[in-house]
Amino acid sequence: MKRYSEYRYHLAALFTVCVWGATFVSTKALIAAGLTPEEIFFIRFVMAYLGMIPFAPRRLLADSLRDEGRMLAAGISGGSLYFLLENVALEYAPASNVSLIVCTAPVWTALALGLTDRSERMTRRQAGGAALAAAGMALVVLNGRFILHLSPKGDLLALAAALMWMVYSLVIKRLGNRYSAAFIARKVFFYGILTILPVFLLRLFDVSAAQLAQPVVWGNLLFLGIVASGICYALWNVAMLRLGAVRATNYIYINPLVTMLTAALCIGERITLAAMAGAAMILYGMWRAERTGKRS
Numbered sequence: 001m002k003r004y005s006e007y008r009y010h011l012a013a014l015f016t017v018c019v020w021g022a023t024f025v026s027t028k029a030l031i032a033a034g035l036t037p038e039e040i041f042f043i044r045f046v047m048a049y050l051g052m053i054p055f056a057p058r059r060l061l062a063d064s065l066r067d068e069g070r071m072l073a074a075g076i077s078g079g080s081l082y083f084l085l086e087n088v089a090l091e092y093a094p095a096s097n098v099s100l101i102v103c104t105a106p107v108w109t110a111l112a113l114g115l116t117d118r119s120e121r122m123t124r125r126q127a128g129g130a131a132l133a134a135a136g137m138a139l140v141v142l143n144g145r146f147i148l149h150l151s152p153k154g155d156l157l158a159l160a161a162a163l164m165w166m167v168y169s170l171v172i173k174r175l176g177n178r179y180s181a182a183f184i185a186r187k188v189f190f191y192g193i194l195t196i197l198p199v200f201l202l203r204l205f206d207v208s209a210a211q212l213a214q215p216v217v218w219g220n221l222l223f224l225g226i227v228a229s230g231i232c233y234a235l236w237n238v239a240m241l242r243l244g245a246v247r248a249t250n251y252i253y254i255n256p257l258v259t260m261l262t263a264a265l266c267i268g269e270r271i272t273l274a275a276m277a278g279a280a281m282i283l284y285g286m287w288r289a290e291r292t293g294k295r296s
Contacts, residue, residue: 006243013239013251016232021258023228026220033217037087038199039207040224045079045196047225048233049189055182055234062179062187070171074184075191078168078233084199085161092154099256100138101158105165106249107134112166113173113246132285134253139278165252169245176241185234253282 030040062068076082089098175184211217240248257279 009239009242009248012235013243013248014254016236016239017251017254018258019228019232021255022262023224024259025262026223026228029216030220030224033214034211035207035217036203037083038196038203039205040221041080041083042193042196042200042205043207043221044224044229045189045192047221048229049186049193051226051230052182052186052189052234056180056186059183067175067178070175071184071187072191072195074168074171074175075188076195077164077171079188079192080196080199082161082164082168084196085157085164089154089157089161092157098154098158099259101155102162102165103252103256104134104159105162105169106246106252108163108166109169109249110246112170132281134285136253136278136281136283136285139274139281165249169240169249172237172240173245176237181234181237181241184237185230188233189229253285257282 027037027040031037035043062071086098086102089102172184212221236248239251260279
């Protein structure tokens with residue numbers, strides 16, 4: 001029975017990464033409409049915070065100062081600093097480099113948890129399935145272009161973003177047993193908003209009413225704020241708690257696959273045979289890692 005009861009959490013993780021994979025196209029559309037990455041992040045997190053209040057309306061603070069500090073760390077590592085590092089990396093390195101490096105987050109998460117929590121250590125077969133999925137992810141990201149142009153500054157920033165998501169996973173694992181997913185998500189949004197504000201001292205927030213009135217702008221902001229942030233952060237926190245951080249984070253390998261399909265459908269980007277082979281490797285690797293994990 002336990003095996004079948006877990007499916008809902010697998011579906012939650014799968015739905016979340018599918019939505020997050022589509023956010024690339026939404027963000028690209030908003031940047032084309034004149035919004036900066038910091039403005040997009042700020043608006044989507046404000047919308048998500050307001051949308052989460054009805055689900056966690058009464059509690060204001062965590063039980064202890066230490067836990068409140070962990071909420072702050074989650075807001076930085078999974079919010080403001082993660083998005084800032086990722087977006088700045090794109091200014092110095094090709095998108096393929098950044099996508100490939102950021103999607104190594106499951107590897108770092110598995111290594112960190114393997115050192116700190118015996119229950120989260122992967123079996124050899126699980127590791128093999130995850131490695132196959134990672135190789136497939138690389139094929140999808142490269143999409144037939146097998147030349148990576150090294151850009152140390154941009155690549156290091158992308159690696160820092162991946163490590164930030166690892167930190168977020170570790171922090172949420174510590175908080176998940178004592179607080180509701182809605183409360184944790186609300187606190188993450190609050191501290192994400194708070195810690196992005198200093199960026200606007202360097203580049204002022206300058207979104208006009210005319211921009212917000214455009215259907216392409218408010219439509220994509222609603223998608224990013226309510227669905228990709230508000231709903232998906234809460235679902236992701238639940239999935240990590242129920243499945244374990246390593247098993248849940250492995251779903252991130254699917255992210256580039258969804259981005260590829262969404263970009264092909266919405267903005268006409270080309271899908272190569274190499275990318276299709278990578279997609280098959282991702283799906284088989286994920287299936288193998290999960291299936292073998294249940295026998296171990």
